[in-house]
Amino acid sequence: MIDLIPATSYPGDLRVAAPPSARHLYIHIPFCHRRCAYCDFNTYANMDDRMEAYVLALCRELDAWRAALGAPRLALPRPAGAPPGALLRADLRPTVFLGGGTPSMLPLPLLERVLAAADAIVPLAGAEVTVEANPGTVLGRDYLRGLRGLGVNRLSMGVQSLHDPTLRVLGRIHTAAEARASYADARRAGFENVNLDFIFGLPGQTPAQWEATLREIAGWDAEHFSLYSLILEPSTPLFAQVQGGRVSVPDDDDTGEMYERAIELLGAAGYAQYEISNWARHADAQATAQPPHAAASAQLPIPAYACHHNLAYWLNADYLAAGAGAHGHAFPRRYADVLGIDEYIGRVASGRAPIAEITELSARDLQAxxxxxxxxxxxxxxxxxxxxxxxxxxxxxxxxxxxxxxxxxxxxxxxxxxxxxxxxxxxxxxxxxxxx
Ligand code: SF4
Known part of the structure; x- marks a missing residue:
């Protein structure tokens, strides 16, 4: 086991940064086939040869966290006297979320090792276990079946657009037809809780085009949608293309209209908007398969298929995080692991904590x-x-x-x-x- 004393200025050991127990765990997988033109996430292309060493380091970090934590305390009692309609941290299921990057690039045997290490911190049985998938990596049912067999019960697919020329401008590795096929594969593989990510305000996109996309996806019957307005991050190629006048994006009025159309059309299709960018279905009384938390959700102001992991962020709950560039939060501290894949592997291999920085938070920070x-x-x-x-x-x-x-x-x-x-x-x- 590695000794998780940070090599930098922080004086304590990992126990200082760890909450007494962990109910929410984020794991970062920083590999992508190539970088999309709009992306500023901590992810790297052409480093697939590091996957095995990275997973080994990740599992060692997770093992060290497990050792630093107290006894699991996965059920959090609701405070006495809290009204039933108030959403509290105690109402959330335990969660494990593998994000990236592209977690679905990891071969199944490596994912199995990561999930086994995660299971020792947040038992997967009874937890919401999400893996992010790029539609271009999961075509074919065997991989998705394998994921389902490993205890993953929620799939989050980054579709982003159903317009092939736009997908090319964005640098995505899949076509619209491949995204449709991957979604159908996810269903055939047995996923009953699927999120689809889309972006609006994209280069060349018109409100009419976006409306056509909304009308199509509203009929797909996914459990959850995350719809984000494009943000032009200064460090990205797309930002430079827009600044240089080579690519144009819709103005604020058109983007605002697109957001309003999403609210209107997804609402009409029976989706409940429960956050600025997120919509989910309520439990279907007719369906035989219900999400495990459907009964509890019925008492709460959120739909049954709301993402409990993201709700943990919005409720400002404590969460552990592991992997290159991952950010964790355990009041009164926040921490971030080192960004680079080689630096991360090197740190762990030499027995040092991969934590790059720890920020102390005040009571006022917590309130804000x-x-x-x-x-x-x-x-x-x-x-x-x-x-x-x-x-x-x-x-x-x-x-x-x-x-x-x-x-x-x-x-x-x-x-x-x-x-x-x-x-x-x-x-x-x-x-x-x-x-x-
Ligand atoms: S697939 Fe996702 S994480 Fe990877 S480069 Fe594209 S947007 Fe970024």
Whole structure:
């Protein structure tokens, strides 16, 4: 087992950065076939020959975390007196999320090793276990069947667009037809909880084109959609192409119209928007297969197929993270592992912690993050959740901010808590910065 004392300035050992137990675990897989033109994630192309060494290092980091943690405490009791309609950390299932990069590039035997190491921290049975997949890597049912057989019960596919010329501009490795086929394969492989990622506001995209995409995907019957507005990150080739006038993107009015169309059309198709960029289905009373948490979700202001791992972020819960560039959070600290694959492998191989930095958080940081993360959820931030997470009274801590934002029509308040109004949702950043 590696000794996880960080080599840099942090004086303690990993026990200092670890929460008393872990209910949420993020694992980063930083490999991609090639980099998409818009992507600034910590991921690397043409490094497939490091996969085995990386997985070995990752499993050693996970083993060290397991040793640093206290006894598993996967069920979190609801605080006494919390109203049933308030969404709390205790309402979330334990989660394991393999993101990237492209986790579906890992051969199944390597994924099996990662999941076995994860299972020792958050038992996969009873957990929401998500793997991100690129449609270009999973065509053919054997791989997806294998994933399902390893205990993965939620698949998150990055489709991004159903327009082949746009997919080429983005540098995606798949066509629209391949994305459709991969989704059908996922169903045949037995996945009953599938998320599909799309981006709108893409180069050359018109509101009519986006509407056609929405109409098609609303009929696919996926359990979950994540729809993101394109963000031009300065370090990306797409940013340079747009700056140089070689590629044009829709203006703010058109992008706003696309977002409104998504709300309208997915709503009409029976999807509940539960976060700024996320929609999910409610449990289907007629279906024989129900998500394991359907009964509990019925009492909560979220749809049955909401992503509990992402809800853990929005509820500002503690979560462990492992892998190159992964960020973990265990109040009063946040930590980040080193970015590079070789540096990560080298650190672990030499018995040093892969942690690059640890940030100390104040009570005020915790309160601010609980507000601006929680307000992303349509249900908002309940007084019970704020008290549970921060040990303080939201109405007292943020009396002036809440009054001002409610006065501007950006926040709604009731006896349960506060949430963004429809107008506030369009001006979310303006609201969030009031709490920073
Ligand atoms: S597949 Fe995903 S992680 Fe990889 S480069 Fe493209 S957007 Fe980034």
């Amino acid at each position: 993050e609980t507000m601006f993360m929680g307000l992303r959820i349509n249900a908002g931030v309940s007084y019970a959740h704020f008290r549970d997470r921060c040990g303080a009274d939201m109405a007292e801590v943020y009396a002036a901010e809440l009054a001002e934002l409610a006065g501007l029509g950006l926040l709604e308040r009731d006896e349960l808590g506060v949430r963004l109004s429809a107008r506030g949702r369009m001006l979310g950043n303006h609201v969030f910065e009031r709490f920073v």
